[in-house]
Amino acid sequence: MPNPSLLILPGDGIGPEVMAEVRRIIDWFGANRDLAFDVSEGLVGGASYDAHGTPLTDETMAEAQEADAVLLGAVGGPQYDDLDFPVKPERGLLRLRKEMDLYANLRPAQCFDALADFSSLKRDVVAGLDLMIVRELTSGIYFGEPRGIMDDNEGGRVGINTQRYTTEEIRRVARSAFELARRRGNKVCSMEKANVMESGILWREEVQWVHDNEYPDVDLSHMYADAGAMQIVRWPKQFDVIVTDNLFGDLLSDAAAMLTGSLGMLPSASLGAPMANGRPKALYEPVHGSAPDIAGQGKANPIACILSFAMALRYSFDKGDEADRLEKAVEQVLADGVRTGDLIGEDGTKPVSTSGMGDAILAALD
Numbered sequence: 001m002p003n004p005s006l007l008i009l010p011g012d013g014i015g016p017e018v019m020a021e022v023r024r025i026i027d028w029f030g031a032n033r034d035l036a037f038d039v040s041e042g043l044v045g046g047a048s049y050d051a052h053g054t055p056l057t058d059e060t061m062a063e064a065q066e067a068d069a070v071l072l073g074a075v076g077g078p079q080y081d082d083l084d085f086p087v088k089p090e091r092g093l094l095r096l097r098k099e100m101d102l103y104a105n106l107r108p109a110q111c112f113d114a115l116a117d118f119s120s121l122k123r124d125v126v127a128g129l130d131l132m133i134v135r136e137l138t139s140g141i142y143f144g145e146p147r148g149i150m151d152d153n154e155g156g157r158v159g160i161n162t163q164r165y166t167t168e169e170i171r172r173v174a175r176s177a178f179e180l181a182r183r184r185g186n187k188v189c190s191m192e193k194a195n196v197m198e199s200g201i202l203w204r205e206e207v208q209w210v211h212d213n214e215y216p217d218v219d220l221s222h223m224y225a226d227a228g229a230m231q232i233v234r235w236p237k238q239f240d241v242i243v244t245d246n247l248f249g250d251l252l253s254d255a256a257a258m259l260t261g262s263l264g265m266l267p268s269a270s271l272g273a274p275m276a277n278g279r280p281k282a283l284y285e286p287v288h289g290s291a292p293d294i295a296g297q298g299k300a301n302p303i304a305c306i307l308s309f310a311m312a313l314r315y316s317f318d319k320g321d322e323a324d325r326l327e328k329a330v331e332q333v334l335a336d337g338v339r340t341g342d343l344i345g346e347d348g349t350k351p352v353s354t355s356g357m358g359d360a361i362l363a364a365l366d
């Protein structure tokens with residue numbers, strides 16, 4: 001069997017810096033765990049624009065379609081802010097998501113014990129938290145037609161966006177959530193606003209249909225998304241997997257993420273339909289951006305990107321035990337008090353550099 005293929009797209013700003021640490025981790029797994037990947041590297045975002053005049057070339061797009069998994073750093077930066085819309089760095093990322101049809105966005109909110117005091121909530125509320133939000137990513141109000149700013153024919157203007165979901169769009173993301181729940185706490189909470197939105201009524205019915213017909217063993221509940229927002233900050237540990245639409249998922253996943261502290265800690269995965277080899281189309285990336293304010297200074301926290309690779313091990317390569325190993329190494333390093341600058345409060349701890357954090361995680365793996 002050939003090695004699984006991994007396409008790495010470091011991108012801009014701190015993207016290449018954090019990805020360099022992931023490369024060392026990947027090499028460690030190849031050397032120590034008999035888990036070798038065929039790694040290739042490409043350009044995305046501003047880096048691709050600088051080299052090729054486009055934020056993603058057709059060649060790199062084709063490589064991404066073929067790869068068993070894609071790992072991306074971050075795109076963008078102030079030097080690209082004035083570019084025309086079609087060649088803006090984020091268009092490269094959006095093209096990847098769209099053409100790979102990555103409809104399920106997985107955003108874990110996991111609280112490492114050593115960082116529980118970093119949360120804006122009380123330690124008790126967040127310590128041990130392990131919650132997964134599954135956000136529908138390719139449909140809903142960000143994509144529905146009609147949309148636009150139009151004349152209202154009475155001398156004013158009207159801004160329009162349309163929330164639109166088909167049965168199949170709801171069912172496929174619901175399946176992703178139920179599959180995940182089976183590997184975790186076996187519990188799904190679906191959130192919409194069926195009280196005021198027809199698309200929410202359909203959402204609730206179709207999620208229930210998938211449950212009753214395909215996943216009756218998983219515990220399913222429904223919640224209005226506004227009540228869900230309250231519950232996420234009141235007692236987040238009541239949830240295991242939350243599945244919700246694109247708009248609510250955008251907001252709820254950002255809110256849930258902040259329960260656990262720094263942007264530098266947050267991984268994500270975007271999954272699509274299974275390929276011929278049974279693996280889902282998959283793109284893994286940290287939640288943070290290119291952090292131009294600290295780029296090039298060796299200050300970036302590589303953990304978000306490293307945990308994104310752990311998600312790849314778990315969801316693309318079925319190596320949950322190796323993902324656990326990597327997450328435990330991160331937990332160990334944090335428990336030992338190793339901190340990049342973003343994880344330091346007012347207590348005068350001396351920060352380690354990006355590669356210093358990589359060194360510590362490699363040592364913990366050994």
Ligand code: NAI
Nearest residue numbers: 074075076077263264288289290291292293294300301342
């Ligand atoms: P950002 O996530 O890049 O930075 C926000 C703040 O968090 C900054 O102070 C930054 O220094 C800090 N930060 C982020 N990641 C960090 C890490 N790993 N370690 C330590 N500190 C970290 O978001 P911002 O400033 O709004 O956007 C900067 C650029 O990134 C923009 O061009 C934006 O369009 C782009 N962006 C790209 C994303 C992506 O590639 N998926 C997502 C969000 C923004």
Ligand code: MG
Nearest residue numbers: 249250251254
């Ligand atoms: Mg958001």
